[in-house]
Amino acid sequence: MQEGRTLSTREINRDLLRSILESPRWFWPVVTVLGIILLVAAIAIGIMVNRGLGVTGLNRPVAWGFFITNFVFWIGISHAGVMLSAILRLAKAEWRRPATRAAEVLTLFSLMTAMIMPIVHTGRPWRILYWVFPYDFARGIWPNIRTPLVWDPSAILTYLTSSTLFVIIALIPDFAVLRDHTTGVAHRVYTLLAMGWEGNARQWKLQITAGVLLSALILPVFVSVHSIVSWDFGMAVAVKTWHSTVFAPYFVVGAVHSGVSAVAFVLILLRWCYGWQDYIRHEHIDALGRLLIVVATGWFYFLIMELLFGMYGREADELAVRGLQFTQWPYNAWFIVFVVTTYFIPVILWLSRAWRRNLWIMSIACISVNIGMWLERFLIIVPGLVNKQVFSFTWADYAPSPFEIIIVGATFALVTMLMLLFSRVFPLVPLYDVKEGDILKTEVKVGRRTVPATFRED
Amino acid sequence: MVTSRAKHKWGMVVDLDRCNGCQACVVACQAENNLPINDKNAFLQSRAYEWIRIERYWEGEYPNVRARFIPVLCQHCENAPCEPVCPVFATYHSAEGLNVQLYNRCVGTRYCINNCPYQVRFFNYWHPNWPERLENQLNPDVTVRTRGITEKCTFCIQRLRRAELQVERRGGGTLNNETLKSGNYMPSCVQACPTNALMFGDQQDEQSPIKPYFDDVNKHNIHHEHERETRGYRLLEEMNTKPNLIYLKKVDKNPVKGGQHG
Known part of the structure; x- marks a missing residue:
């Protein structure tokens, strides 16, 4: 884009492929530590499957807990990819360019991680085939299409497929660069992946058409995935505060909020890890911060609406759950932490231009959002069940057991590890997109100053 | 095998004015349906199994105090919230009005447990264990449920199947649609109830003692509750789950003021 110096193609290739062609000293120790965490979690899952879900803190009537909270959280994170690459692409926001790949890849890995959660959460995870895939598997019984639990895998797998296509199409020109920079086995693999990319006009035209088409086609999926996840709760007639019609837009906006924050944090990390100061610049983080103010405020509106809709009817049962959320220890404390960390801390930090450009403050704001959004899901799911219903x-x-805490913690290690491994094989900042941005950049005259245009108008 | 199934619509009437809270139905159910022993740990973990439970409510302050009992079991709702949310049809509605749970299909998502307003579904958090000698008293007609699946009251469907077989055998090997009457089959809780507070029968059988109550409650829905001629009502009738259970309670003209749960 604009503020940094213009880099030559050679420099862009060298810098952005550095993560692949050279191995940083910290890389393998970090991956080993993450691997150990995953191993511990795998053992925990093994014990849980072997002995039964009694090892968790779940009971009657709290049948859903940390696992489902974490599932909704990771689905939420996955909404960053489409928000940044598809919506901003269609809106021609130039500053999106270095952030797109990281956002899309985060989408893929957080979706994959999210899909693990409902599986380990079931009592008999080895029977997962019977409800995830719409096929009768010689039993003569097809999955029950009336349940949100069948809509979920359909929506998520559609989203996963389309996001994967999106990532691959964006990667093809970069594969070709990698093909030309490697030798041996790697060269042969990249040759295969590049699918004969030569960079001629016809191929570029096809690639751009495919990208724009997918951007538009993925939008309905983007809206539907988290809406459907929210209907897991909205459809539950028996649980007060779950049975709400405002959940779909509320969840989608919340997902964008946490997802874009997570991407901003990942970009800051990448900049620091791989020394990409010339590519992920302060202006990009700044723009994400500005976008997030809008998203966060939209989300805050829905939060107020959700509370308002719930309490407007003045139903005794509904008010009882609200009372539990607001006044009863420890939910009242978590509720205050949730509202402050999700909205007030980050938005106050984002309002200042100097703070948006301070990477430390930006990191704190983005982590704060994600702590808050995790708590949001917890505070939606658990109080409704903990509350005494008429016939409980x-x-x-x-209270979560160590098993649940280990497994939930390990999902963060899993996403980090997958991102790290990906960054060693594929470029996490799109080479071609950065180059394209350099060519297409325009400047606008404002008074006597010439400032770079944030949006392209052609 | 038996073709008479769709001819019945089973139902239960619980007369709260007769219930004295003796828990005989709870014990009978526990023995009949191979429920695990609810030991101290089960209660401490809040994971006890109570396919039928006696809810007890206190009214008034000592010494002017009164206990109320409500036996709560699966309501076998015609419009059951638990049924549409199961992804694998582990719970569905049978043609005879029973809410059936198929243990073999269940994957343990526990969505049905969340969605049951009566809280009568139970998840097997652990593999069930009995003391060694007690394993000999397990009912051979009933599956022992494994860990990781949901279970609930079945209206003792094993007794229904046995009754069907007996009727068939008595008919000399041929099927006789007429002979399986309400009296041939009753769940173990009904059989054990000493005060006849639990009544079971076929809602379509003219001679069945429960039929008048069902007719009355079905005729006057919740919006015309005051027009009912009997004492009948349904639990959480406003949720429109249409249970196949009816509760009878005479409205107390002189209720004791002040109440407490537990």
Whole structure:
């Protein structure tokens, strides 16, 4: 884009392929540590499958807990990819360019991670085939299409497929660069992946058409995925505060909020890890911060609406759950932390231009959002179940067991590790997109100053 | 095998004015349906199995205090919230009005548990264990459920199947659609109830003692509750789950003021 110096193609190739062609000293130790965490989690899952879900903190009536919270959280993170690459592409926001690949890849990996959660959450995870795939598997029984639990995998797998296509199409020109920079086995693999890319006019035209088409086609999927996830709760007639019609837009906006924050944090990390100061510049993080103010405020509106819709009816049961959320320890404390970390801390930090350009402050704001959004899901799911319903004669509070904490913690390690491994094989900042941005950049005259245009008008 | 199935519509009437809270139905159910022993740990973990439970409510302050009992079991709703949310049809509605749970299909998503307003579905968090000698008393007609699946009251469907077989055998090997009457089959809780607070029968059988209650409650829906001639009502009738259970309770003219749960 604009503020940094213009780089030559050779420099762009050298810098952005550095993560692939050279191995940083910290890389393998970090991957080993993450691997150990994943191993511990795999053992925990093994014990849980072997002994039964009794090892979790779940009980009656709290049948859903940390796993489902984490599932919704990762689905939320996955909404960053489309937001940044598809919507901003269609809106011709130039500053999106270095952020797109990281956002799309984060989408892929967080979706994959999210899909693990409902599987380990079920009592008999080895039977997962029977409800995830719409096929009768010689049993003569097809999945029940009336349940959101069948809509979920359909929506998520559609989203996963289209996001993968999106990533691959954007990667093809970069594969070709990699093909030309490698030898041996790697060269042969990249040759295969580049699919004969020569960079001629026809291929570029096809690539751009495919990208724009996919951007437009992916939008309905983007809206539907988290809407459908929200209907897991919205469809539950028996649980007060879950049975709400505002959940679909509320969840989608919340997902964009947490997802874009996560991408901003990943970009800051990448800049720091691989020394990409010339590519992921302060102006990009700044623009993400400005976008996030709007998203966060939209989300805050829906939060207020959700509370308002819930309490407007003045139903005793609904008010009881709200009372639990607002006044009862520890939910009241978590609720305050949730609202402050999701909205007030980050938005106050983002309002200042100097703070948006301070990477430390930006990191704090983005992590804060994600802590808050995790709590949001927890505070939606658990209080509704913990609350005494009319006929829950024995009821109990919920506290996660070490098994749940380990497995939930390991999902963060999993996404980090997948991102790191990806960055060693494929460029996490799109080479061709950065070059294209350099060619297409325009400047606008404002008074006597010439400033770079943030949006392209052609 | 038996072709008479769709001819019945089973239902239960619980007379709360007769229930004295003796818990005989709870014990009978526990024994009949191979429920795991609810030991101290089960209650401490809040994971006890109570396919039928006696809810007890206290009214008034000591010494002017009164206990109320409500036996709560699966309501076998015609419009059951648990049924549409199961992805694998582990729970569905049978033609005879039973809400059936198929243990073999269940994958354990626990969505049905969340979606049951009566809280009568139970998840097997652990593999069930009995003391060694007690394993000999397990009912051979009933599956022992494994860990990771949901279970609930079945209206003792094993007794229904046995009754069908007996009727068939008595008919000399031929099917006789007429002979399987309400009296041939009753769940174990109904059989154990000493005060006849639980009544079971076929809603379509003219001679069945439960039929008048069902007719009355079905005729006057919740919006015309005051027009009902019997004491009948349904639990959470406003949720429109249409249970196949009816509760009878005479409205107390002189209720004791102040109440407490538990």
